[in-house]
Amino acid sequence: MAHYQVICLSCQAVQDEAAMTSPAVGCTRCGGPLGFHYDYQDVRWDGRFGRTMWRYWRLLPVPDPTQLVTLGEGGTPLLPSRMLTGARVYLKDETRNPTGSHKDRPLSVAINHARRMGATASFVVSTGSTGISNAALAACAGLKSVVLMTQGTPAARVYPMYALGSQVVEVEGAIDDLIEQVIQLCRRHGLYLSSTSRASNPYQAEGNKTIAYELVEELGRAPDWVVVPVGGGGTLAGLLRGFQDLQRLGHVERLPRLVGVVPRDYNALEVAFQRGLTRWEEVLALPYHDCPPSILVKLAHSYPPDGMEALEAVRACGGWFLSVTDEEALAAQEACGRQEGLYVEPSTGAALAGAARLLQGGEVRPEETVVVLVSGSGFRENFVTMERRPLEKRTTTVQKLETVLLAMA
Amino acid sequence: MAHYQVICLSCQAVQDEAAMTSPAVGCTRCGGPLGFHYDYQDVRWDGRFGRTMWRYWRLLPVPDPTQLVTLGEGGTPLLPSRMLTGARVYLKDETRNPTGSHKDRPLSVAINHARRMGATASFVVSTGSTGISNAALAACAGLKSVVLMTQGTPAARVYPMYALGSQVVEVEGAIDDLIEQVIQLCRRHGLYLSSTSRASNPYQAEGNKTIAYELVEELGRAPDWVVVPVGGGGTLAGLLRGFQDLQRLGHVERLPRLVGVVPRDYNALEVAFQRGLTRWEEVLALPYHDCPPSILVKLAHSYPPDGMEALEAVRACGGWFLSVTDEEALAAQEACGRQEGLYVEPSTGAALAGAARLLQGGEVRPEETVVVLVSGSGFRENFVTMERRPLEKRTTTVQKLETVLLAMA
Numbered sequence: 001m002a003h004y005q006v007i008c009l010s011c012q013a014v015q016d017e018a019a020m021t022s023p024a025v026g027c028t029r030c031g032g033p034l035g036f037h038y039d040y041q042d043v044r045w046d047g048r049f050g051r052t053m054w055r056y057w058r059l060l061p062v063p064d065p066t067q068l069v070t071l072g073e074g075g076t077p078l079l080p081s082r083m084l085t086g087a088r089v090y091l092k093d094e095t096r097n098p099t100g101s102h103k104d105r106p107l108s109v110a111i112n113h114a115r116r117m118g119a120t121a122s123f124v125v126s127t128g129s130t131g132i133s134n135a136a137l138a139a140c141a142g143l144k145s146v147v148l149m150t151q152g153t154p155a156a157r158v159y160p161m162y163a164l165g166s167q168v169v170e171v172e173g174a175i176d177d178l179i180e181q182v183i184q185l186c187r188r189h190g191l192y193l194s195s196t197s198r199a200s201n202p203y204q205a206e207g208n209k210t211i212a213y214e215l216v217e218e219l220g221r222a223p224d225w226v227v228v229p230v231g232g233g234g235t236l237a238g239l240l241r242g243f244q245d246l247q248r249l250g251h252v253e254r255l256p257r258l259v260g261v262v263p264r265d266y267n268a269l270e271v272a273f274q275r276g277l278t279r280w281e282e283v284l285a286l287p288y289h290d291c292p293p294s295i296l297v298k299l300a301h302s303y304p305p306d307g308m309e310a311l312e313a314v315r316a317c318g319g320w321f322l323s324v325t326d327e328e329a330l331a332a333q334e335a336c337g338r339q340e341g342l343y344v345e346p347s348t349g350a351a352l353a354g355a356a357r358l359l360q361g362g363e364v365r366p367e368e369t370v371v372v373l374v375s376g377s378g379f380r381e382n383f384v385t386m387e388r389r390p391l392e393k394r395t396t397t398v399q400k401l402e403t404v405l406l407a408m409a
Numbered sequence: 410m411a412h413y414q415v416i417c418l419s420c421q422a423v424q425d426e427a428a429m430t431s432p433a434v435g436c437t438r439c440g441g442p443l444g445f446h447y448d449y450q451d452v453r454w455d456g457r458f459g460r461t462m463w464r465y466w467r468l469l470p471v472p473d474p475t476q477l478v479t480l481g482e483g484g485t486p487l488l489p490s491r492m493l494t495g496a497r498v499y500l501k502d503e504t505r506n507p508t509g510s511h512k513d514r515p516l517s518v519a520i521n522h523a524r525r526m527g528a529t530a531s532f533v534v535s536t537g538s539t540g541i542s543n544a545a546l547a548a549c550a551g552l553k554s555v556v557l558m559t560q561g562t563p564a565a566r567v568y569p570m571y572a573l574g575s576q577v578v579e580v581e582g583a584i585d586d587l588i589e590q591v592i593q594l595c596r597r598h599g600l601y602l603s604s605t606s607r608a609s610n611p612y613q614a615e616g617n618k619t620i621a622y623e624l625v626e627e628l629g630r631a632p633d634w635v636v637v638p639v640g641g642g643g644t645l646a647g648l649l650r651g652f653q654d655l656q657r658l659g660h661v662e663r664l665p666r667l668v669g670v671v672p673r674d675y676n677a678l679e680v681a682f683q684r685g686l687t688r689w690e691e692v693l694a695l696p697y698h699d700c701p702p703s704i705l706v707k708l709a710h711s712y713p714p715d716g717m718e719a720l721e722a723v724r725a726c727g728g729w730f731l732s733v734t735d736e737e738a739l740a741a742q743e744a745c746g747r748q749e750g751l752y753v754e755p756s757t758g759a760a761l762a763g764a765a766r767l768l769q770g771g772e773v774r775p776e777e778t779v780v781v782l783v784s785g786s787g788f789r790e791n792f793v794t795m796e797r798r799p800l801e802k803r804t805t806t807v808q809k810l811e812t813v814l815l816a817m818a
Contacts, residue, residue: 050460050486051459051460051484052486071486071488071502071750071751072486072488072502072505075460075484077459077461077480077481079480079481082549082551093480093481093507095507096481096505096507098502098504098505098750098751099752100509100786100788120818121817121818123814123817135750136750136751136752137750138750139746139747139748139749139750140491140749140750141750142491144817144818146814146817148810151804155795155800156791156792156795158800158802159791159794159795159800160752160787160788160791162800162801162802163743163746163752163787163791163794164746164747164750164752165746165747165748165750167803167817168800168801168802168803169802169803169804169805169813169817170802170803170804170805171804171805171806171807171810172804172805172806172807173806173807177807178807178810181807181810182810182814185810185811185814186814189811189814189815189818191814191818334572337548337572337573337574338548338573338574339548339574340548340549341480341507341544341545341546341547341548341549341550341573341574342480342507342545343508343545343569343572343573377509377788378569378572379508379509379569379786379788379789380788380791382565382568382569382572382789382791383565383792385568385572386564386565386568391564391567391568391571391577392571392577393567393571393577393578393579394576394577394578394579395560395578395579395580395581396578396579396580396581397580397581397582398580398581398582398586398587398590401557401580401587401590401591401594402594402598404578405532405555405591405594405595405598405600406598406600408530408532408553408555408576408578409529409530409553409598409600
């Protein structure tokens with residue numbers, strides 16, 4: 001018997017996983033969003049998978065762990081922070097995943113499911129980390145990868161997907177139309193969609209739970225706070241479900257408070273939280289149709305697809321949302337390079353700036369533990385950072401080298 | 410008592426480590442190159458350091474492991490290869506190190522030594538991985554990083570060093586002059602030099618041994634073959650010393666055969682091996698003064714600084730050198746992306762092309778184990794790869810999406 005069941009999150013109806021034609025389908029009874037129930041009676045971590053996220057397969061939707069394909073996702077370091085002070089602050093360094101971001105976790109769950117379903121290709125809509133993860137993990141599994149994006153995405157951002165064997169398709173038109181169309185087409189034609197929203201694929205959403213499992217293993221307890229950059233909302237929501245699993249298993253006493261960080265110009269969740277909005281229609285009525293440019297492209301969702309889940313998660317654990325500007329994010333990214341030795345993407349800079357604000361706010365006690373999710377590597381966004389803060393270098397001659405070296409020592 | 414001694418590799422004189430003013434000095438008695446002797450009586454791996462390379466500190470020159478600073482170097486996955494067949498082939502994925510290359514291992518040893526010596530800055534001559542590792546690890550240790558390079562290095566390659574807080578200095582003139590000048594100046598003024606050659610710094614050279622320790626732990630025995638991209642020669646030489654340590658400890662019965670891969674136009678070591686040259690002066694007499702352009706910049710040493718050590722290492726274990734062209738390296742890099750799901754740097758492509766040649770050569774038996782050192786990530790060399798193989802993408806409209814998706818499934 002499988003250690004999990006696919007269920008409808010609305011009507012709780014158990015779904016027939018074997019009859020599922022695409023991960024983008026809803027409940028066969030009510031059309032609601034899908035999720036999972038696990039057997040909590042027999043959960044133990046599996047040492048055969050080393051430090052990777054797959055040692056947690058008993059709380060992931062994989063029936064047979066011996067059939068897994070993996071590049072070794074997860075098992076990322078937890079590093080003490082130097083730049084953030086005022087509490088015990090740690091950085092969960094997700095740049096150490098196979099393609100340099102935490103998205104490798106959800107995509108690994110998706111691709112393994114795709115393979116099990118007999119899919120020949122994995123589709124995603126993405127201009128960023130998800131597209132790169134899809135390309136890498138599909139290649140490793142022997143599947144085709146197709147990444148769809150709107151026109152005008154910089155070639156340097158897209159190139160790694162291509163280098164990893166993905167087909168790259170630019171689609172004329174608005175991003176929201178594209179996302180909706182792709183969900184409908186994948187549903188209709190039984191194509192495998194691996195985009196990281198629950199409506200696209202509920203399997204991938206489970207991968208984010210493993211970050212919580214690792215944090216508790218590394219700390220020996222739950223942290224008191226976790227600061228998370230929020231784009232679509234699925235990472236934050238998945239983190240909370242991970243901690244809830246551990247609470248249910250008796251591994252942690254109480255949930256950490258999750259603080260979601262969003263871009264200032266895309267702060268619908270912050271406003272929704274502050275106003276106490278409880279229905280998604282109310283969030284959709286907030287005025288975020290402008291889409292101003294932001295360096296935080298990976299977080300810049302007007303109406304985050306998993307926003308309602310993220311809102312509920314933050315409320316369930318006593319957390320909140322806060323927003324930061326591009327400038328704050330870039331300053332924090334720079335400080336992280338200089339003080340921590342980690343070259344992170346601007347979105348991670350947003351989380352670090354948010355954590356600094358949290359630590360200055362007086363809510364966190366000095367003996368408490370704060371974890372900041374370092375979501376992705378700056379090496380993949382090198383061209384973006386270079387544009388905003390050009391290289392300063394010094395030029396000298398071999399003859400003058402002695403003076404220069406002594407001045408710099 | 411310390412578990413190691415600094416010794417002269419020429420006259421075996423024990424050095425007074427506390428009196429050392431720079432890692433770039435030679436033997437106080439004869440001026441010879443320095444190395445280390447370890448106490449093999451009490452070697453066990455230290456679980457406090459998780460899966461990182463620091464669990465092997467008893468075979469590294471660090472007196473007090475509780476004082477280490479680390480970003481979590483090492484502990485990288487060993488992945489079964491899909492693209493290379495004919496034996497049991499594995500990829501040692503060193504892209505999973507903190508800055509995406511195996512250079513984080515030697516630099517971590519160097520930076521911890523620099524900190525112990527009270528240095529305020531770590532200098533390197535580098536246009537590549539070493540410069541990035543130096544920047545990251547110096548930042549993590551609270552030291553300044555200074556990276557020196559010749560003029561004309563592409564800004565995109567240098568930028569991560571700057572983003573990690575390093576000072577970047579371009580020096581007019583030839584690279585060989587620069588290297589020699591910097592060694593002399595660091596020696597004279599007691600500056601800390603972390604360049605990855607023994608003459609610059611014998612401490613860093615020990616970090617490469619940990620790759621061998623990990624391979625044996627992961628495989629449960631020594632591999633039969635290890636294919637290594639060779640630039641300066643120190644990585645290959647360090648690997649062999651690692652296996653020799655384990656042989657001495659009784660962990661492995663015999664040494665693997667190491668095969669070093671060099672660029673076709675910079676194949677002095679291949680020629681020296683084939684001709685049986687035994688003195689470095691003979692190697693220096695080979696005609697490699699032209700310096701033709703190569704995409705394999707990280708491997709393109711006319712006369713590799715640790716070449717003699719690498720040559721002796723290959724001979725000691727029954728291995729050899731072979732050379733590959735830029736085109737072969739690029740084709741292997743591309744295949745690695747498409748078939749393995751790993752976006753690697755061109756230098757790693759060279760190693761993969763070399764491994765393919767080895768596997769076709771009939772020397773390797775099908776039941777033997779071959780490990781290829783996947784030395785560095787392609788994300789940091791994205792701009793180089795883009796220039797050589799431009800992005801191919803398809804453009805369509807939302808209306809035509811259905812046809813496009815079905816054709817790609």
